[in-house]
Amino acid sequence: MPFRTRAVVTGAALATAAVLLSPAEAYATRMDGERWTAAPAPAPDGGARPSAQDRPYFYLEGxxxxxxxxxxxxxxxxxxxxxxxxxxxxxxxGRWIVTASKEVRVPPRTRADVPFTVTVPGDAAPGDHSSALVAEGDGRKAAVPVHLRVTGPALAALSVEDVAVERRGSAAVIRYVLVNRGNTALAPRLAVHADGLFGPALRRAARALPVTLPPGRRMPLTEPWPDPPALDSVDVRLTVTAAGGARGTAGASYTAVPWEAAALPPAGLLAGAAVWRVRRRRRTGDSPPEADARGAGVGAGADA
Structure with missing residues (x-):
């Protein structure tokens, strides 16, 4: 079905686009008074100036x-x-997108609709794929997101990797990486548990993270821990879940030492060594040197 335009579209070339921006970011770079705009074209009977309220992005499925x-x-x-x-x-x-023209000249007070096609490869993985159409003109650039869903069996899978705990003064931060190993975009939920020698150190029920994880994407994240224990050896475990049965878990060990103790290591070492010697003697039945000397003296006197 041919597309109607309100301007002459010149040139013919192939172009691909793969720039991922949120709708808010895309329109924030374009809407500025009477400057040009780029947006998904409305229906044939729509208004002369499409906006983010009509269609904030392209959505295609096949x-x-x-x-x-x-x-x-x-x-x-x-x-x-x-x-x-x-x-x-x-x-x-973005490699699947082909525009009808690479260059478009739009006269004053005119709108031009540029057709484009998305050819889904025969071996494309089912799930969500993202790209964008990019327009440049008059020293400005705009990107309109293209969200594509390839139909077929969906697989939701994720993993948690590279968990580490870093001390920051009296607080700490938990670092980790989420990896989407399926073919659908995921909205992850995170639960945090930490157990130390003196009992539970942290309990956070599962809550939604303010991120969306596209298929195949690795995303480094952090979790604040404002009140970690001052003296303990803690095992931290992260559990991440998402719709479709996706689940991943991983952990790390964290040893907390008070700054005062860290500043005086010799005193701590001496105290620890003394306690160790006392416990060892009690366990093996050895007598202190003074007792051995007294016992030897008594035996010698009896023999004499």
Whole structure:
């Protein structure tokens, strides 16, 4: 089905785009008074100036091997023509995007709708794939997100890696990495447990993390621990879950030593050595040297 435009679209080339921005970021770079805008094109009977309220991003869904179609609307409300370059970086699902034109000249107070296709490879993994369409013109750049879902069996899987606890003054921070090993985007939930020699040191029930983890993505994160124990040996364990049965767990050991004790190691070593010697003698039945000497003296006197 042919697409109608309100301007002459010149040139013909292939371009791919793979820039992932949130809708808020994409529109924040474009909406500035009477400057040009880029957005998903509305229906044929829609308004002359699409906005984030119409469609904040492209959403396309199809099976492997299908070809999907949509249109990018470039609106020029100014009094002079603007020449746009439409394309992006060839990365990820952006390599599946082909625009009808690489260069588009939009006259004053005119909107041009640029058709593009997304060809889903026959061996594409089912799940969520993200990319973007990028438009550059008049010294500015805008990226409109393209969210693509390839239909098929969904697999939700994740892992927790590289857990470590770092001391920061009287507080601590837990570092870890989440890895999405499935083919669907995940909204993870985190639970934290820590047990020391003196009992439980930390209990945090599962809560939603303010992140979305795309398929195949590694994401370093941190968890604050404002009141860790001052003196203890603690085992910290993180458990992360997500919809679809995804679950990952990992842990790390953490030894807390008071700064006062760390500043005086000789005194601590001497005290520890003394306690160790006393316990060893009690365990083996050895007598103190003074007692041995007294016993030897008594025996000698009897023999004499």
């Amino acid at each position: 099976a492997p091997g299908t070809v999907l179609n949509d249109r990018l609307a470039l609106t020029n409300p100014t009094g002079s023509a603007v020449t746009f370059r439409v394309g992006g970086t060839p990365d990820g699902a």
